[in-house]
Structure formats: C-alpha cells, structure tokens
Amino acid sequence: MPDPLSDAELLARTGRQAQAAFGEVVRRHSGPVYAVAYRWLESAADAEEVAQDAFLLLWRKRGRIHLVGESALPWLIVTVKHLAANRRRARLRRTTHETAAAHEPHFADVDEDRGEVADLLRRAFAALPPLDAEVARLCLVEDVTYAEAAERLGLTEGAVRNRLSRARARLRRDLEEER
Structure with missing residues (x-):
C-alpha cells in the first residue's frame, strides 16, 4: 500500500x-x-x-x-x-x-398618567427629528437591539448608533434645561 x-x-x-x-x-x-x-x-x-x-x-x-x-x-x-x-x-x-x-436611562416604566414627568418626556421626544425620535423610542423605550432597530427602519446599525447617540445628547440637554 x-x-x-x-x-x-x-x-x-x-x-x-x-x-x-x-x-x-x-x-x-x-x-x-x-x-x-x-x-x-x-x-x-x-x-x-x-x-x-x-x-x-x-x-x-x-x-x-x-x-x-x-x-x-x-x-x-x-x-x-x-x-x-x-x-x-x-x-x-x-x-x-x-x-x-442596559445602564442607560430606561423610560419603559413611565406611566402616561404621571403628569409632569410624562409630559416632559413627550416634549423632549417631540423636539427630536422624526427619525431620531423613532430610533430613540425603539432603543430606549421598547429596548430593541441596534440590529433590530436598523432592520425595522431600513438603516444600518452604524446609522442607528449615530442617531441614538445624537438623540441621547439632545434629550440630556433638553431635560437638563427643563430642570
């Protein structure tokens, strides 16, 4: 052999x-x-x-x-x-x-009837550009992953991350000003 x-x-x-x-x-x-x-x-x-x-x-x-x-x-x-x-x-x-x-502020537990806080959050989200607001809603409120948000919105994960970063910065600034 x-x-x-x-x-x-x-x-x-x-x-x-x-x-x-x-x-x-x-x-x-x-x-x-x-x-x-x-x-x-x-x-x-x-x-x-x-x-x-x-x-x-x-x-x-x-x-x-x-x-x-x-x-x-x-x-x-x-x-x-x-x-x-x-x-x-x-x-x-x-x-x-x-x-x-996971350690980012989480607004899923905010009850619509809590008055002032809920109104403040609604105004802050409404001040965002529509697509940024939708990204923030999906990622921060509904707690979906970047990949899921990207798929739902027809964006890349990078675009979702960038938009969410901008939305967070704007939300922080707007909420700080409201204090």
Missing part, C-alpha cells in the same frame, strides 16, 4: 482532484482544529464556525501559503487562534456595549 500523500501534496492538487484532496485535509485535521477553537471560545457553535472559517481560509490561500513541513495543522492552529481571538474581542465589545446600554 502506498504512503498517504502529505497535506502539502494534497493542497497542491488542481483541477478535479483539488476538492477531493482538500476534503482529505479537512478529515485529517477537523478534530484538532475544532478542539483548539473550542478551548479558546468555550462555545460549540463558535468553535464550529471558527474551524470552518479556518478551513475556508486554507482553501482560499492553498496556493499561496507556506507550510512548515508537510502538514497543514500548524498553519490551521495558528489561524484558529487568531480567528478565535478576534471572535472573543468582538464578543467582549458586544457584551460591554450591551451592558452600557
């Missing part, structure tokens, strides 16, 4: 053989690649996604990467660590942002 081909030889395949050869590389290394991703992320879903992303990068770069030795595993492990670190940073940013948003 002939010796199995190395990863370098498999990745060098072209044409019809390329896809089957790459499948062999994936079969060889999917276990360790997933294990490294899971160790970094502690989430099965995130680990699967990062492992798939690493293999996708390997496929896209297969003709340009330089393997140390004949195995793709060291390259895959380094790639998974970088992808996992990026995912962890994104998760941390999202958590930090959501925590900060």
Whole structure:
C-alpha cells in the first residue's frame, strides 16, 4: 500500500482532484482544529464556525501559503487562534456595549398618567427629528437591539448608533434645561 500523500501534496492538487484532496485535509485535521477553537471560545457553535472559517481560509490561500513541513495543522492552529481571538474581542465589545446600554436611562416604566414627568418626556421626544425620535423610542423605550432597530427602519446599525447617540445628547440637554 502506498504512503498517504502529505497535506502539502494534497493542497497542491488542481483541477478535479483539488476538492477531493482538500476534503482529505479537512478529515485529517477537523478534530484538532475544532478542539483548539473550542478551548479558546468555550462555545460549540463558535468553535464550529471558527474551524470552518479556518478551513475556508486554507482553501482560499492553498496556493499561496507556506507550510512548515508537510502538514497543514500548524498553519490551521495558528489561524484558529487568531480567528478565535478576534471572535472573543468582538464578543467582549458586544457584551460591554450591551451592558452600557442596559445602564442607560430606561423610560419603559413611565406611566402616561404621571403628569409632569410624562409630559416632559413627550416634549423632549417631540423636539427630536422624526427619525431620531423613532430610533430613540425603539432603543430606549421598547429596548430593541441596534440590529433590530436598523432592520425595522431600513438603516444600518452604524446609522442607528449615530442617531441614538445624537438623540441621547439632545434629550440630556433638553431635560437638563427643563430642570
């Protein structure tokens, strides 16, 4: 029985053989690649996604990467660590942002019959440009995420964040002046 081909030889395949050869590389290394991703992320879903992303990068770069030795595993492990670190940073940013948003003033409990406070809030919201007021209502009153507000209003998340930031600043200023 002939010796199995190395990863370098498999990745060098072209044409019809390329896809089957790459499948062999994936079969060889999917276990360790997933294990490294899971160790970094502690989430099965995130680990699967990062492992798939690493293999996708390997496929896209297969003709340009330089393997140390004949195995793709060291390259895959380094790639998974970088992808996992990026995912962890994104998760941390999202958590930090959501925590900060949770500590923003929340007007959902304001009862319409509370008179002066409710009137003050209505006037402050009415003074906002209509789209900014709608963004503020969705994000501050209805407590929807930026992504949900963006989808409902046909905006990007960045536009929702910018409009909400402007609305908050204006609401703060207007409410301070009313004191």
